[in-house]
Amino acid sequence: MFGLNKIIPTNSNYDFMKLKNYFIYLSIFLIVISIFLLSFRGLNLGIDFKGGTLVEITTKTSDIGELRSILSPHFNDVSLQEFGNSQTIIIRLQNNSNEESIETINKVKDLISNKVEEFRRSEFVGPTISSELLWKGLQAISFALIAILFYIWLRFEWQFGFGAVVALTHDVLFTLGVLSLLKIDFSLASIAAILTICGYSINDSVVVYDRIRENLRKYKKLDMKELFNISINNTLSRTVMTSLTTLIALFSLYFLGGEVIRPFAFAMVIGVIVGTYSSIFIAVPTLLLFKFRPQDDE
Amino acid sequence: MKNYPLWKSLIVFLVISSGIIFSIPSILYQEDTENWFLENKINLGLDLQGGSYLLLEVQSDVLFKEELENISDSIRLISRNFQINLTDINIQDDQISFRFMNSLKLEDIRKEFMRNYNNVNVVINNNILKVIINDNFKKSIRESALKQSLEIVRKRIDESGTKEPLIQRSGKNRILLQLPGVKDPERIKELLGKTAKLTFHMVDDEDQTSLQSNKAPFGKLIVTDFYDSSTKYLVEKKSRVGGENLIDAKGSFDPQQGHAVSFRFDTTGAQKFGKATSENVGKRFAVILDGVVITAPVINSAITGGSGIITGNFTSQEAADLAVLLRAGALPAPLEIIEERSVGASLGSDSIDAGKIASIIGMIFVCIFMILIYGIFGILASISLIINLFIIIALLGIIGATLTLPGIAGIVLTIGIAVDANVLIFERIKEEFSKKTKTLSAIKNGFDKAMSTILDANITTLIASLLLFVFGSGPIKGFSITLSLGIFASMFSAIMFTNFLVYLWYSFSKKKEINL
Numbered sequence: 168m169f170g171l172n173k174i175i176p177t178n179s180n181y182d183f184m185k186l187k188n189y190f191i192y193l194s195i196f197l198i199v200i201s202i203f204l205l206s207f208r209g210l211n212l213g214i215d216f217k218g219g220t221l222v223e224i225t226t227k228t229s230d231i232g233e234l235r236s237i238l239s240p241h242f243n244d245v246s247l248q249e250f251g252n253s254q255t256i257i258i259r260l261q262n263n264s265n266e267e268s269i270e271t272i273n274k275v276k277d278l279i280s281n282k283v284e285e286f287r288r289s290e291f292v293g294p295t296i297s298s299e300l301l302w303k304g305l306q307a308i309s310f311a312l313i314a315i316l317f318y319i320w321l322r323f324e325w326q327f328g329f330g331a332v333v334a335l336t337h338d339v340l341f342t343l344g345v346l347s348l349l350k351i352d353f354s355l356a357s358i359a360a361i362l363t364i365c366g367y368s369i370n371d372s373v374v375v376y377d378r379i380r381e382n383l384r385k386y387k388k389l390d391m392k393e394l395f396n397i398s399i400n401n402t403l404s405r406t407v408m409t410s411l412t413t414l415i416a417l418f419s420l421y422f423l424g425g426e427v428i429r430p431f432a433f434a435m436v437i438g439v440i441v442g443t444y445s446s447i448f449i450a451v452p453t454l455l456l457f458k459f460r461p462q463d464d465e
Numbered sequence: 466m467k468n469y470p471l472w473k474s475l476i477v478f479l480v481i482s483s484g485i486i487f488s489i490p491s492i493l494y495q496e497d498t499e500n501w502f503l504e505n506k507i508n509l510g511l512d513l514q515g516g517s518y519l520l521l522e523v524q525s526d527v528l529f530k531e532e533l534e535n536i537s538d539s540i541r542l543i544s545r546n547f548q549i550n551l552t553d554i555n556i557q558d559d560q561i562s563f564r565f566m567n568s569l570k571l572e573d574i575r576k577e578f579m580r581n582y583n584n585v586n587v588v589i590n591n592n593i594l595k596v597i598i599n600d601n602f603k604k605s606i607r608e609s610a611l612k613q614s615l616e617i618v619r620k621r622i623d624e625s626g627t628k629e630p631l632i633q634r635s636g637k638n639r640i641l642l643q644l645p646g647v648k649d650p651e652r653i654k655e656l657l658g659k660t661a662k663l664t665f666h667m668v669d670d671e672d673q674t675s676l677q678s679n680k681a682p683f684g685k686l687i688v689t690d691f692y693d694s695s696t697k698y699l700v701e702k703k704s705r706v707g708g709e710n711l712i713d714a715k716g717s718f719d720p721q722q723g724h725a726v727s728f729r730f731d732t733t734g735a736q737k738f739g740k741a742t743s744e745n746v747g748k749r750f751a752v753i754l755d756g757v758v759i760t761a762p763v764i765n766s767a768i769t770g771g772s773g774i775i776t777g778n779f780t781s782q783e784a785a786d787l788a789v790l791l792r793a794g795a796l797p798a799p800l801e802i803i804e805e806r807s808v809g810a811s812l813g814s815d816s817i818d819a820g821k822i823a824s825i826i827g828m829i830f831v832c833i834f835m836i837l838i839y840g841i842f843g844i845l846a847s848i849s850l851i852i853n854l855f856i857i858i859a860l861l862g863i864i865g866a867t868l869t870l871p872g873i874a875g876i877v878l879t880i881g882i883a884v885d886a887n888v889l890i891f892e893r894i895k896e897e898f899s900k901k902t903k904t905l906s907a908i909k910n911g912f913d914k915a916m917s918t919i920l921d922a923n924i925t926t927l928i929a930s931l932l933l934f935v936f937g938s939g940p941i942k943g944f945s946i947t948l949s950l951g952i953f954a955s956m957f958s959a960i961m962f963t964n965f966l967v968y969l970w971y972s973f974s975k976k977k978e979i980n981l
Contacts, residue, residue: 293801296804315925362930362932370922425816425820427816427870432874
């Protein structure tokens, strides 16, 4: 219809394996940069993981500058940020102890109450909770990796599990690198995004692997690189289609879903794009490290 | 429809019709219905309906310290009886050490002490005696403190008039509180911030030297005044009667004294109070709340009726709140707020609106895209996608799940991912068809071959999603619920329903060609 289905490749025959080295080097380069960013610049941890106080307000009569000048003299570590529009403002404060926080929220409210139209939300996360949440998040991601590895090992051969986890780690590191580079607020929802990216990335790799497994039985003599190429091309239209529909839904969430969910949608968009890329250029080439047939030893 | 078995058609019909029917309550969404059917609607999380979430931690360290103080008193008393001089007492986390003048009779002290305490370890090293609270003792202290706290918190919240609060235990020493509709939890925090330990002590006005040197003699205690921290009282350490003997308390107004709290003791309390006041006419007694003196009136005559009033410079709200606290009883230990999240109702409804729009627009675009790419099959997939959404909503309602903002994100994401199974199937059918297979067998082979891929791909996503449920907290759990349900629903709608639609289409059109 309207020739639009041309954008989805059918019966394609691209030689992905020929290009693979360029992409592997590109990926290594990007991952090194990501690791570099993560270790030196770090993630912009939100109050979920850093602890602190957050107050979101709307104002009609005032602006961010005025509010800042009211609050700054009273708190050491206060930051204000417009949230979606100039009338919605987020105030973040750092406090060291639990008792302090209750007073902090009250004090902020007292100081600016005559400028504020509405207090939309207030959040406080104490230091014990924030470190617990971070630890639980890391646990969830590690267990997810192990469980997925285990499942793929059960369903396929272990080499596939290895390849899928390499691709997955690549996707997670790259996404984290982008979040670090752009200083996107890293919250509990970001952990959810990372885990969903894990699921999505594996999903993509599994579909290609499934075809490779099928083709390994079908073409017993075919050169491995050729076989991988055929398999990727076989599934290419599906890979592209699914990525596009998922991206359509995510963009809808990003632009229309509201300010609070935007960082989540953003991380997911990055993850889906890189997940699609890695299922072709990382997950499959990694399999070349292994021998699947006896005759390949020659 | 001879190509699609009847039993399968029946299942499809059953699931879809109940999916649509059971999504009605959630879509119409009415407040507080008594109707059984309409009860099956989605609960909105605090981030969507507005409300406060509080996580409180029972400060059981305070209790350990209290216990150590008791042990200290007990050892001091015993050593006094044995006439051994104590030179130093040192309290650390969960142990207390006593240094004596000499090591004589320490064994006897230990024996005497162990008669009353059996949950502690006592170590003697030369002239030092060390008492350590063991883990079992700590555990039982912590456990009973948490149970009592839960009960007291429940009473206080009920007294405050909050509707439908959720109060539950969380972990070893935490209490989780969800207060729907409470936008500003200041008053609740105020109510929970006080332990409200009320005790009546006799004041010693004779021993002015101890008061001046700020060093309480054995069995006495120096307490400051609530309103004026420079005023101090020397009181008996042991209280004559306490808040646990109160049976009622309410705010009252006294023309001379202003707002006050009137209270009534139970029989035991009345007896104790009567005895204390009749023995000490002319002396003062101090009303101590959470370690500070609220008032210390002179006893003019014995009070035997078991009731009285507490005056102070209260406002009417303060008097009412104090009465609530006294009625509910004292917390065994202070509670510390370690996490708080409050969302105003308007932000909540904004989030719902945004979520609805994002889902609908996302869905429309995905459908348009599918139809542009797959033509008639795209239409079938779109119908399947819409049904899929109904099933998710119905499931959420039936299991009584709580929908959160991340949960809405999960639904939108599911819309994107749900078509994957359809895509896998269509691509297979297309592939089969290009091999010059007949239409019917192309359809059949396409579905069969896509099946294992669909399962593998969805199970891995499900694993990630379930782990999110296990480790995630609050709103994030909501995300994993909608995502998991979405995966199940999409597998059903692709494998069963789309399959059904495709055969239905085929049996009507009898096309020799598939235009995919």
